[in-house]
Amino acid sequence: MTKTTDKQAADLGELGLDVLLDSWLTALQARGRSPRTIRCYRESAQHLIDYLRSAGMPTVAARVGREHIEAFLADQQTKVKPASVSVRYRALQQYFRWLTAEREIPSNPMASMQPPHVPEQPVPVIETQTILRLLATCEGLKFVNRRDRAIIIFLLDTGVRRSELAGMQVGDISAEHMTALVTGKGNRQRLVKFSPTALEAIDRYLRSRRQHSKAKSGALWLGPRGPLTDSGVAQILERRCAEAGIPRLHAHQFRHTFAHQWMASGGAEGDLMQLGGWKSRQMLDRYGKSAAAERARAAHRNHSPVERLMGQGWDDQRST
Numbered sequence: 372m373t374k375t376t377d378k379q380a381a382d383l384g385e386l387g388l389d390v391l392l393d394s395w396l397t398a399l400q401a402r403g404r405s406p407r408t409i410r411c412y413r414e415s416a417q418h419l420i421d422y423l424r425s426a427g428m429p430t431v432a433a434r435v436g437r438e439h440i441e442a443f444l445a446d447q448q449t450k451v452k453p454a455s456v457s458v459r460y461r462a463l464q465q466y467f468r469w470l471t472a473e474r475e476i477p478s479n480p481m482a483s484m485q486p487p488h489v490p491e492q493p494v495p496v497i498e499t500q501t502i503l504r505l506l507a508t509c510e511g512l513k514f515v516n517r518r519d520r521a522i523i524i525f526l527l528d529t530g531v532r533r534s535e536l537a538g539m540q541v542g543d544i545s546a547e548h549m550t551a552l553v554t555g556k557g558n559r560q561r562l563v564k565f566s567p568t569a570l571e572a573i574d575r576y577l578r579s580r581r582q583h584s585k586a587k588s589g590a591l592w593l594g595p596r597g598p599l600t601d602s603g604v605a606q607i608l609e610r611r612c613a614e615a616g617i618p619r620l621h622a623h624q625f626r627h628t629f630a631h632q633w634m635a636s637g638g639a640e641g642d643l644m645q646l647g648g649w650k651s652r653q654m655l656d657r658y659g660k661s662a663a664a665e666r667a668r669a670a671h672r673n674h675s676p677v678e679r680l681m682g683q684g685w686d687d688q689r690s691t
Contacts, residue, residue: 385431386475388420388466395469403558407534407601415462419443432470437480444487453489460486496628501617502527508614514579518592519607521569521576525551526622528569530629530647532556533622537601539591541577546570555648563646 392413399409422443423430429439440463447456464481471479502523509520526536535553543552549570550562565573580586583593590598599607604622612619626647633643643649 385433387430388416388423388432388435389430391432391470391475392416392420392466394473395466398469405534405556405558408556411458412462412465415459416466418447418459419463422446433476435476435480437484440480440484448487453487456487457489460484495624496631497527497620497624501615501620504615504617505611505620508611512579514583517572517576517579519611521572522592522604522607523611523625524569524572525565526625527629528565529553529563530626530633531563532626532648533604534601535648536622537592537599537604540589541591542589543591544573546574553648559648561645561648 395416396409396413399412404412419440420430422428423435423439426442428442429435444456444460447459467476467479467481470476505523506520509516509523522536525531529551531551531553532555535555538554539551545551549565549567551565552560552562554560580593585593585597588598592599592604594600594603608620608622630643630647633646634640
C-alpha cells in the first residue's frame with residue numbers, strides 16, 4: 372500500500388493538527404477556560420506538531436496514531452521534567468477528545484494510553500525564620516514595601532494561587548468580615564478568610580495606594596505602570612528573596628505551607644479544601660504530603676506509646 376503524505380491527505384480534505392488548533396482554542400474560550408490554561412494547551416499541542424514535523428511523522432489529525440504520540444512523549448522525557456511531560460500529556464488528551472467529539476478523527480488514539488509516571492517530589496514548606504527574613508526586607512513606609520509586605524502575608528495567610536492573587540479587585544476585599552473573593556481555575560469564585568494581621572497589612576497598603584498614579588484602577592495590586600500581573604508577583608518574590616539572602620521562593624510554596632500549617636494545627640480537611648479551592652482529595656493529599664513526616668514526628672511527641680505506657684514511673688527511672 373502506498374503511504375499517503377500530509378499533502379495528499381490535505382488534498383482529500385483532511386485537516387492538519389495545526390489548522391484545527393485554532394478551532395480548539397476557540398472552543399476552550401467558549402467554555403470559559405482561563406487564559407493561562409489555554410496558553411498551556413496551545414503550547415503543548417504546538418510541541419507535538421513541531422515534533423511530528425521534524426521526525427517526518429504525519430501531522431494530519433486523522434492520521435496521527437498512538438505510536439506517534441508515544442514517540443513524542445518519549446522524546447519529551449529526555450528534554451523536560453516529568454511534571455512537564457505530564458502536563459503536555461493531559462493537554463493532548465483534551466485536544467484529541469475534542470477532535471473525536473467534533474468527528475475530525477475516526478477514533479481517539481489516546482483512548483487507552485496511560486499517563487506518564489511523575490515521581491513524587493514534595494514541595495518544602497517555608498520555615499518561620501525564612502518568612503521573618505523575607506518580611507524584614509519590606510520594612511518602611513514606601514508604597515512597594517507596604518504592597519510587598521501585604522502580598523507576602525496574604526499568600527501565607529490564605530494559600531491562594533499566584534494567579535488568584537493577581538486577579539483580585541479592590542472591591543473583593545471585605546474589611547468588615549475579613550474575607551476576600553478570589554477567582555480560581557475554571558473561573559470558579561470562592562471566599563477566603565484572612566487574619567487581623569493580614570487586614571492591617573492590606574489597610575496600610577491601601578492607604579499608600581491612594582497616591583498611586585493608577586489609583587482609579589479596579590485592580591487591587593498595582594505595579595509601576597498599572598495592575599500587577601501574576602508574573603509580576605513572581606518577580607516581587609524573586610527580588611525580595613535576593614534581598615533577604617535566601618533561596619528563591621515560589622508562590623505555590625506559600626500554598627503548601629498554608630496547607631501544612633492548617634493540618635498541623637488540627638484544622639478540618641473539608642474546611643481546607645473549601646478555603647484552598649481544591650475540588651479533589653488527590654490535590655489536597657499532594658499538598659499535605661509536603662510536610663506529612665514533620666507532622667507525624669510532632670504527633671509522636673504527643674502520643675509516644677512508651678511515654679503513655681510507662682507514665683510517671685518512666686520519668687522517675689530516667690531521673691535516677
